[in-house]
Amino acid sequence: MSNWADFAISAVKRGPKLGEISQVRIHKDNGEEFGPAIITAKQEVASEIKRGKKYVTIFKVSETDWEPGEYVRTYVKDGETHIRADDNRVNSDNLGTLPDIE
Numbered sequence: 001m002s003n004w005a006d007f008a009i010s011a012v013k014r015g016p017k018l019g020e021i022s023q024v025r026i027h028k029d030n031g032e033e034f035g036p037a038i039i040t041a042k043q044e045v046a047s048e049i050k051r052g053k054k055y056v057t058i059f060k061v062s063e064t065d066w067e068p069g070e071y072v073r074t075y076v077k078d079g080e081t082h083i084r085a086d087d088n089r090v091n092s093d094n095l096g097t098l099p100d101i102e
Helices: 042-050
Strands: 007-014 021-028 038-041 055-060 066-071 073-077 080-084
Touching: 007 042, 007 066, 021 042, 038 042, 042 055, 042 073, 042 080
Parallel strands: 007 055
Antiparallel strands: 007 021, 021 038, 055 066, 073 080
């Protein structure tokens, strides 16, 4: 397996406002496997994307297998930073149907 991105996002923490993500669970994409899960702030992910790092959403299909989702994009609108897995530039975050961080 080759790298899909620099990092993969496997879950999100939503809130406090509707359409907002506050934290994400990320894994370093090592090519043959993913690194351990780390919880980080959405702003950190957005900053790294702006610096050229690539992020992709991932979905677990079995104990050892993952399926890639969409690449994550970032932008600032009305002074707020957003991350999305689509090209919509609206005042909300959206990484699809990722599960919530437990």
